[in-house]
């Protein structure tokens with residue numbers, strides 16, 4: 106029975122049962138009408154162990170089988186970023202809707218190609234930027250639409266995502282072969298919320314500084330981005346620093362503060378003059394439920410992209426990361 110005939114349930118296939126897949130699948134378990142249909146790994150043993158632990162109906166080896174599976178309505182790709190492009194392309198060409206972990210691809214050219222295939226095939230594609238789907242970000246969006254911080258677009262945005270990650274050079278975070286480095290992994294969050302706050306689109310000017318690990322990937326990137334209307338966003342991402350991670354958005358009349366860590370926050374505060382208003386908007390689960398529900402809503406309504414994280418939003422962030430990488434000279438294996 107097809108999804109449309111099936112009304113509400115959506116059967117999920119999960120590709121790449123690693124660290125983030127564990128967290129997202131825990132949220133998938135509590136998402137109404139989500140069915141844990143199949144988990145797919147490069148090893149059947151790993152798939153079977155994961156399927157048993159989380160209660161999937163089936164386990165399988167090899168993404169070719171997943172792409173051809175008639176009982177999978179949507180695929181969640183949770184492998185390291187260098188693998189995203191080929192897997193997402195395979196799924197979309199097979200007509201499978203895709204939610205792909207962030208960053209969607211290694212560069213904007215790959216993202217552009219996936220988006221073109223999604224449109225050609227009329228198949229749903231979404232980057233798993235869960236933060237943009239959180240209830241608290243719907244509050245922030247509303248305040249911005251109502252121009253509560255002042256007329257026009259914000260003047261100043263400040264955000265950071267800094268954590269102390271593994272120092273093991275073989276681990277994904279430090280390994281160039283696995284797309285390691287702070288910008289692609291952590292920087293995507295400050296960049297995407299800066300873009301959201303500034304009203305969409307990419308910055309017209311970017312100035313950045315970076316520090317590198319011995320393996321050649323970036324450990325810290327900090328910079329300024331100027332947007333067409335004159336507003337400036339400053340951001341920092343670091344995988345070697347524990348630091349507060351709030352998001353602040355200011356205009357002529359006031360400012361919004363999403364407290365640390367903004368990426369999974371449960372409240373936001375609007376301050377205008379002497380008056381402050383805090384709105385609580387708690388996330389469900391670890392916060393992934395909202396992006397999973399949004400993907401399922403889009404499937405049911407036949408949309409091929411989500412307004413919460415549109416293809417244009419993904420592309421603007423990927424293009425910004427390309428420009429930052431060009432400035433700091435960050436290249437990955439196989440790149441010129």
Ligand SMILES: NC(=O)c1ccc[n+]([C@@H]2O[C@H](COP(=O)([O-])OP(=O)(O)OC[C@H]3O[C@@H](n4cnc5c(N)ncnc54)[C@H](OP(=O)(O)O)[C@@H]3O)[C@@H](O)[C@H]2O)c1
Nearest residue numbers: 121122123124125146147151183184185186188206207277
């Ligand atoms: N949304 C979030 O909050 C969040 C948080 C962390 C990470 N992420 C994103 O999620 C992705 C995965 O991160 P992770 O830390 O979960 O990665 P991981 O645990 O290192 O890898 C995930 C799984 O991918 C498969 N895999 C590993 N190397 C691969 C390769 N070269 N080609 C194809 N498959 C490979 C492995 O499963 P099998 O070998 O069993 O197939 C592995 O268990 C990254 O793109 C990251 O940016 C998102």
